Amino acid sequence: MKYLDEFRNPEAAQRLLARIHHRSTQPVRLMEFCGGHTHAILKTGLRQLLPPTVRLLSGPGCPVCVTSSADVDHAIALALLPGVILATFGDMVRVPGSGGTSPPTPLLMTEKMSPGEGSRSLAARMTGHVSSGEGCSSLQEARAQGADVRMVYSTLDALAMARANPQRSVIFLGVGFETTAPTVAAAILQAQAEGLRNFYVLSLHKLTPPATRAILDAGKVQLSGIIGPGHVTTIIGADAWRFLPDDYGIPCAIAGFEPLDVLQAVCSLVDMIERGTPGVSNDYARNVRSEGNRVAQGIMHSVFRVGAAEWRGLGSIPDSGLLLRDEYAALDAAQQFPVQVRPSQEPHGCRCGEVLRGVIEPPECALFARACRPEHPVGPCMVSGEGACAAYMQYGEGRNV
Amino acid sequence: MCLAVPAQVISLAGQEAEVDFGGVRRRISVVLTPEVRVGDYVLIHTGFAINVLDEEEARETLKLFQELDEFSETPQKGP
Amino acid sequence: MSDKTILLAHGSGGRLTHDLIREVFYRYLGNPLLNTRDDAAVWPLPATCEPLPTAPARLAMTTDSYVVQPIFFPGGDIGKLAVCGTVNDLAMAGAQPLYLTAGFILEEGLRFDDLEQVVASMAHTAKEAGVAVIAGDTKVVDRGSADRIFINTAGVGLVPPGIEISGANARPGDVVILSGPVGLHGLAIMSQREGLGFSFPLQSDCAPLNGLVAAMLQADAHIHCLRDPTRGGLATTLNEMAAQSGVGIEIQETCIPVPESVRAVCDLLGLDPLYAANEGKLVSIVPPEAEARVLNAMRQHRYGREAVAIGQVTTAHPERVVLQTPLGAHRILDMLSGAQLPRIC
Numbered sequence: 001m002k003y004l005d006e007f008r009n010p011e012a013a014q015r016l017l018a019r020i021h022h023r024s025t026q027p028v029r030l031m032e033f034c035g036g037h038t039h040a041i042l043k044t045g046l047r048q049l050l051p052p053t054v055r056l057l058s059g060p061g062c063p064v065c066v067t068s069s070a071d072v073d074h075a076i077a078l079a080l081l082p083g084v085i086l087a088t089f090g091d092m093v094r095v096p097g098s099g100g101t102s103p104p105t106p107l108l109m110t111e112k113m114s115p116g117e118g119s120r121s122l123a124a125r126m127t128g129h130v131s132s133g134e135g136c137s138s139l140q141e142a143r144a145q146g147a148d149v150r151m152v153y154s155t156l157d158a159l160a161m162a163r164a165n166p167q168r169s170v171i172f173l174g175v176g177f178e179t180t181a182p183t184v185a186a187a188i189l190q191a192q193a194e195g196l197r198n199f200y201v202l203s204l205h206k207l208t209p210p211a212t213r214a215i216l217d218a219g220k221v222q223l224s225g226i227i228g229p230g231h232v233t234t235i236i237g238a239d240a241w242r243f244l245p246d247d248y249g250i251p252c253a254i255a256g257f258e259p260l261d262v263l264q265a266v267c268s269l270v271d272m273i274e275r276g277t278p279g280v281s282n283d284y285a286r287n288v289r290s291e292g293n294r295v296a297q298g299i300m301h302s303v304f305r306v307g308a309a310e311w312r313g314l315g316s317i318p319d320s321g322l323l324l325r326d327e328y329a330a331l332d333a334a335q336q337f338p339v340q341v342r343p344s345q346e347p348h349g350c351r352c353g354e355v356l357r358g359v360i361e362p363p364e365c366a367l368f369a370r371a372c373r374p375e376h377p378v379g380p381c382m383v384s385g386e387g388a389c390a391a392y393m394q395y396g397e398g399r400n401v
Numbered sequence: 402m403c404l405a406v407p408a409q410v411i412s413l414a415g416q417e418a419e420v421d422f423g424g425v426r427r428r429i430s431v432v433l434t435p436e437v438r439v440g441d442y443v444l445i446h447t448g449f450a451i452n453v454l455d456e457e458e459a460r461e462t463l464k465l466f467q468e469l470d471e472f473s474e475t476p477q478k479g480p
Numbered sequence: 481m482s483d484k485t486i487l488l489a490h491g492s493g494g495r496l497t498h499d500l501i502r503e504v505f506y507r508y509l510g511n512p513l514l515n516t517r518d519d520a521a522v523w524p525l526p527a528t529c530e531p532l533p534t535a536p537a538r539l540a541m542t543t544d545s546y547v548v549q550p551i552f553f554p555g556g557d558i559g560k561l562a563v564c565g566t567v568n569d570l571a572m573a574g575a576q577p578l579y580l581t582a583g584f585i586l587e588e589g590l591r592f593d594d595l596e597q598v599v600a601s602m603a604h605t606a607k608e609a610g611v612a613v614i615a616g617d618t619k620v621v622d623r624g625s626a627d628r629i630f631i632n633t634a635g636v637g638l639v640p641p642g643i644e645i646s647g648a649n650a651r652p653g654d655v656v657i658l659s660g661p662v663g664l665h666g667l668a669i670m671s672q673r674e675g676l677g678f679s680f681p682l683q684s685d686c687a688p689l690n691g692l693v694a695a696m697l698q699a700d701a702h703i704h705c706l707r708d709p710t711r712g713g714l715a716t717t718l719n720e721m722a723a724q725s726g727v728g729i730e731i732q733e734t735c736i737p738v739p740e741s742v743r744a745v746c747d748l749l750g751l752d753p754l755y756a757a758n759e760g761k762l763v764s765i766v767p768p769e770a771e772a773r774v775l776n777a778m779r780q781h782r783y784g785r786e787a788v789a790i791g792q793v794t795t796a797h798p799e800r801v802v803l804q805t806p807l808g809a810h811r812i813l814d815m816l817s818g819a820q821l822p823r824i825c
Contacts, residue, residue: 003407045809090821154448179403286459374817423744
């Protein structure tokens with residue numbers, strides 16, 4: 001496929017690796033901010049091929065992983081409301097919340113749908129009550145208890161659901177960083193333009209530069225450089241990362257997601273560190289400009305305002321979340337469907353927070369690969385395919401190969 | 402982060418485009434990339450084009466990989 | 481196209497049931513054993529089944545249920561899948577498939593035409609595979625209690641003397657062979673799912689593989705393992721065999737054929753083709769001296785044209801499958817844990 005295959009070329013990869021080996025003399029710790037990078041690095045086995053002087057740490061760039069348990073509970077609570085269709089990206093379906101969210105009774109059992117089956121669902125059945133024994137700890141469990149949770153690939157699909165189901169309330173779970181937020185904003189504008197009255201968004205969107213600052217300010221990790229998130233930067237622009245060299249003296253290389261992209265970024269970081277010239281290197285120039293995508297930024301900011309957000313493992317960070325502006329209050333699920341949720345609590349023994357801050361690597365958590373596995377995850381780092389722990393389990397890091 | 406793949410725009414109709422990616426076709430929204438034209442490659446994320454791929458830059462980068470010599474300096478790109 | 485639909489009365493055992501069986505099932509699937517209309521089919525064991533002094537006759541038997549949605553998909557339908565799945569399970573044991581049973585659970589309201597299409601498809605596939613459906617059952621359940629059609633099958637076959645094929649027989653030094661490109665069935669099904677909205681140019685690879693297996697065994701009877709990588713994909717199947725045999729398996733990623741469109745959808749949705757279902761492929765583990773003959777025989781057959789060696793069995797990392805990536809690194813290829821869900825991040 002064009003503009004993908006060429007960036008997977010093994011011979012060029014070997015040349016880049018040789019260059020990194022040649023140039024790297026001092027030990028460096030590089031944070032791959034982005035979960036997509038963790039995935040790509042582990043899938044190709046890149047870690048094994050880098051010199052021992054270059055150490056890669058996984059950062060909090062997994063929007064699912066950093067969703068607090070209170071926010072997951074919030075989504076579950078909305079899904080359990082009568083008449084609601086909860087539309088979500090697949091990533092969020094299995095993320096565990098606190099486990100204590102029960103459906104309100106009585107609950108009308110609505111059309112079921114699971115990702116394993118097609119749209120031909122079981123016919124609608126209306127019953128008086130659903131047994132609300134245990135609480136639901138994920139959207140998947142909520143669905144098993146009768147909630148109408150539907151997976152979508154695009155927010156536009158959720159809009160289509162709203163049009164097709166005028167008597168139901170379609171709530172879209174807005175998860176994702178600056179790459180995704182403009183697409184959700186565009187859908188909100190579309191909904192308003194059409195006068196759609198039954199489409200809502202629960203915004204859990206977050207901003208990445210503030211989280212990066214929070215990690216660096218926490219001071220618990222020594223970082224030599226940051227591999228910047230390519231697609232977030234497509235939107236926000238390479239200039240948005242200038243604060244790293246300017247305020248922290250740390251170089252940043254914006255990377256795409258194919259092996260050559262990641263290697264090129266590592267190469268740039270090693271070069272900048274060896275020369276002592278921290279800066280921002282745009283190593284994804286085919287999809288990143290200094291100023292980013294101004295149209296997308298404009299749309300995002302016209303719909304969302306910046307506010308505090310709770311990041312799992314990092315706590316509450318000011319000005320790091322996106323909330324719907326007052327003009328869009330009618331589409332704001334948080335305002336239109338008030339629900340009670342417990343404050344966030346970390347499951348006992350879960351060290352997701354430290355993994356997300358790059359303080360420890362997944363195998364250092366006592367629960368890793370034992371009590372916490374993809375089949376029964378404890379924290380989001382294991383649930384999300386992009387989470388550091390899931391990626392480690394899937395690709396075998398932490399076990400001797 | 403955020404899965405996005407490059408696809409070629411086959412046709413445009415208002416705010417929507419039909420794109421081809423490895424033989425697979427999909428309709429997507431181009432509201433975030435109003436400058437797009439038929440034939441362009443766009444980066445698609447969750448059903449939206451978020452960037453028009455800079456083919457010149459892509460060629461430059463690939464050329465650099467071709468010419469890579471482990472002993473020369475990496476030319477630094479960006480601000 | 482008629483508007484006729486299945487009614488609860490079709491399952492009552494009375495005249496309507498008999499009419500349904502005659503008009504649909506006997507019409508398409510009819511054969512001497514089925515047509516006796518007795519409660520059970522009775523047949524003599526073939527001559528080749530006579531016990532030999534050193535090699536007792538062996539039968540192979542399998543069962544499966546089919547609940548796929550949607551029931552019609554590019555390249556097939558639930559009926560074709562039911563026949564292929566059962567035939568293939570028998571073939572993977574080295575058996576020559578002989579007879580199938582088919583039990584149908586029909587949802588009230590199912591269109592007659594749809595049922596007919598499914599059963600006709602089963603008949604067509606059974607004919608290709610050289611098997612006959614010799615016993616069947618039909619039940620009708622309330623609207624909402626089944627997703628249009630569920631099919632349960634059992635299959636019976638004959639295992640020739642001297643054939644010892646099992647997932648436990650892989651030995652270090654053996655070669656791992658894959659019969660063709662992966663991911664087609666899983667992706668064809670997924671392309672029909674509402675909300676994903678992409679048009680997929682390829683079809684499910686659903687096919688009966690007993691002919692291919694027969695050709696392989698004729699080329700070299702010393703095949704150690706055979707398995708079809710259905711649910712869970714190639715990765716899961718390799719892990720199963722590694723565990724059963726207590727050996728390690730190393731696979732070269734660059735050797736695994738993946739069609740471009742399969743790769744495209746996987747890249748788009750964040751899926752891995754190595755975990756996608758296949759319904760017309762097999763993995764074979766053979767001793768190294770058999771590799772050339774077996775590959776050659778496979779490539780002569782319509783369902784094995786793109787057969788290729790993808791790896792080898794090793795003493796290293798027992799019960800684990802390791803993938804050598806295109807960059808030359810090694811990583812563990814685990815089996816699928818839950819379902820693969822499309823993701824955006």
